[in-house]
Amino acid sequence: MNLSSRLEQTSQDHFTKPAYYFLDQATTYGELNASVNKFANGLEQLGVQKGDHIALVLGNSPHFIISMYAAMRIGATVIPVNPIYTPDEIGYILNNGDVKVVIMLDLLLPLAEKMHHLLPKVEHFVVCSSGQKEDEDLSKLSVSGKLKAFTNLIQTGHPAYEGPDLREEDVAVILYTSGTTGKPKGAMLTHKNLYTNARDVGEYLKMTQEDRVVTTLPMFHVFCLTVVLNAPLTRGATLLIVPKFSPAEVFRMAKKYDATVFAGVPTMYNFLFQYEDGNPDDLSSLRLCISGGSSMPVALLKNFEKKFNVAVSEGYGLSEASPVTCFNPLDRPRKPGSIGTNVLNIENKIVNELGEELPVGEVGELICRGPNIMKGYYKMPEETAATIKDGWLYTGDIATMDDEGYFYIVDRKKDMIIVGGYNVYPREIEEILYAHEGIIEAAVFGVPDPDFGEAIRCFVVKKNHDLTEADVMNYCKEHLAKYKLPSSIDFIDELPKNTTGKILRRALKQQVLQA
Template sequence: MNLSSQLHETAKRVPHKPAYYFEDQPSTYAELDGAITKFASGLEKLGVKKGDHVGLLLGNSPFFVIGMYGALRLGATVIPINPIYTPDEIGYILNNGDVTTVIALDLLVPLAEKMHHTLPKVEHYIVCETPQGKGTSNSQLSIYSKLKSFSEVVALGQLSFRAPEVDEDDVALILYTSGTTGKPKGAMLTHKNLYSNARDVGIYLHMNEDDRVITTLPMFHVFCLTVCLNAPLLSGATLLIDPKFSPKEIFRLAKKYEATVFAGVPTMYNFLYQYPEGDPKDLQSLRLCISGGAAMPVALLKSFEEKFKVVISEGYGLSEAAPVTCFNPLDRPRKAGSIGQSIVHVENKVVNELGEEVPVGHSGELIVRGPNVMKGYYKMPEETAATIRDGWLYTGDMAMMDEDGYFYIVDRKKDLIIVGGYNVYPREVEEVLYNHREIVEAAVIGVPDPNQGEAVKAYVVSNNPALTEEAVISYAKEHLAKYKTPTLIEFLQELPKNTTGKILRRALKEQVLKS
């Protein structure tokens, strides 16, 4: 069983039930399943084959759901990409991921036109029409012969399409994560990885056909993919698709559709809590709030729960585990500040540097084993071998377990910065800064931020005394996604180093703590 075939079974069981609402327009499970089948058939008629790599450059919309599930039904491998990435970031993933077909909003057509000379492997651009875009009508474009509209591909397809056999160990998704080496790594998730985690999360959170799940986390992010998209659809629930998070819209959706589940990162909860017009009555239908992506401050958790009379369950996951490994249980006491207990079929344990389990209450590295653990990193055998050892995924996060089997993250991966739930690795930002001709040295750390949890701060040594903070930030914006771009720049005469010349980020962090 896989996600696409299970959705087909759900559509046969509850054909007339709404699968989702988007811009207040419903679509039933039968309609969604039919569109997925026709899109898969249309892809096949374009020449897309089982095993081909399909890139998704889309935000939250039916296009994403149909595009992903349609490609999976064909047996293709899907690579979701953040559409706000810069051309450099998008180009790297498309080339490294051997993408041959790109599905994107028509707003991105000018970007594709500029980039296509550097993307020799891309054979098809499937454009999703928006009111703001220009569709595929411009015959002057040099990539016009490779363009097809999303609706054209659906129209090409047939409901009689017979999906090819897909093995559970075939790669279904490649999720690119920021790498400590400065280049993203593609975590290969199989059909078994995705299906098992969606199924187990759904069971653990008691998802059912009566649930209405607010889907505002970005669909290209693994948190949303499993918790707000795959698990609800496996359970026959209804998605309330929100294209872009705003407190006003969340309160509206929750009230209008009597939403039962909301999932978000701590930053979202903070914005909801601070929203002056937020009426607790609008959220009274929620049976469950889920938080992940970053640790939620206990003070915020308690304040939110007191104001809105709901319980927030924190969990833990990572892209390499599809992603969920822990959640606070619904049928046993929730522990504030904990990431909860191991979900069904998944093992978590805390080990020392030798891989030996440490006693209860002691800290060590959190490692994970289960059917959700990735196949490996795409085209990176050495990184795979270093991360998966004896069947265990080494997360790099420091944790401890208490006597009740609840886990606590005591320290994040070394040097990792989490901005609004998104991971930022300093090395990736530093690589960009080092390419600036007037920057001699750079070091990047995370500093506390009241809205995003953390902000990116760069320490810079320049050979030009006239170089300004604004100029450095402007340069970084050209090469990095917004959440990765430094918002603070401090110029130094030299960076702190150890005796071997290694830059000491730790010293910079200590300086921030003292200030």
């Protein structure tokens, strides 16, 4: 079984049941599966074959769901890309990922026009209507020969299309994660990885066909991909698609459609809690709230639960694990501050530097294994070997386990910053800063932020005395996605270093926090 065949089975079992609501329009499972078949056939007519790579540069929409399942049905590999990435960031992923077809919103046409000559492997750009852009004469674009309309591919495809046989070890999705080396790494997730994690998470969270799941997390993010999209669809549930997170829209959708499940990162919970017009009655149908992406402050968790009278279950995962390995159980006491216990068919443990399991209560590295663990990093065998050892995925996160099998994250990967649930690595930003001709050195780290969990602080040693904070910030905006932008730029005469010349980022951070 895989996600594609499971959707086909679900469409037969629940043919007339709504698979999702989008802009208050319902689409049934039968209609969804037919669109997936037609689009898959349309892609095949474009020359897409099993094993080809297809990038989805899309937001939350039916386009994303149809494209992803159609690509998997044809045996292609899906590469989701954050549409707010800069041209440099998108270009790296498309080139490194050997992408043949890009499926994107029409709002990104200027991006395709600007960079298509830098993407020699991309043969087609499939354009999806956003409903926000006026029709234009596409023939005037230099990339026009590569442009195809999403709607045309569906119209030419056959609703009874049958794709090739899929093997469970075939790579279904490559998720690019921020890398400590400054360049993202592509985690290769197989059909088995994705299906088993969606199946096990759905069962663990007791999802049924009666559930209606608020889908406002970004679909290109692995948290949403498995927990809020694939898991509900495997159980015959209904998605309530919110194109972009908005407290007002979440409350409206939850009330109108009697939502039963909401999933979000702590930042979203904070905004919902602080929203002045948020009426607890609007969320009264919720049976479960799920939090992930970063640790939720215990005070926020308790305040949210008290105000809206609904339990929040925290979990843990990472792209390399498809992503979920732990969740607070629904049939036992939930422990605030804990990431919960082992999800079905997945084993976690705490080890020392030698890989030896540690006793209950001791602090060490969290490692995990199960059918959800990635195949490896795309074109990075050395990084794969350093991360997966004897079948165990070494997360790099420091944790501990209590005597009831509940895990607690003690510290995150040593330098990672989490902004609103998104992982940001200092080295990636530092690489950009070092490329500026007016900057000699730079150090980047995260500091607590009440709205987004953490904010990015940046310290710079400048070469040119005329260089201003605005100059550096504008430079960053050209090369970094919005959530990766520093909250401030501080100029400093010299960065602290050890005797070998290594910049002491943590020492600088400690000085800032103590100031």
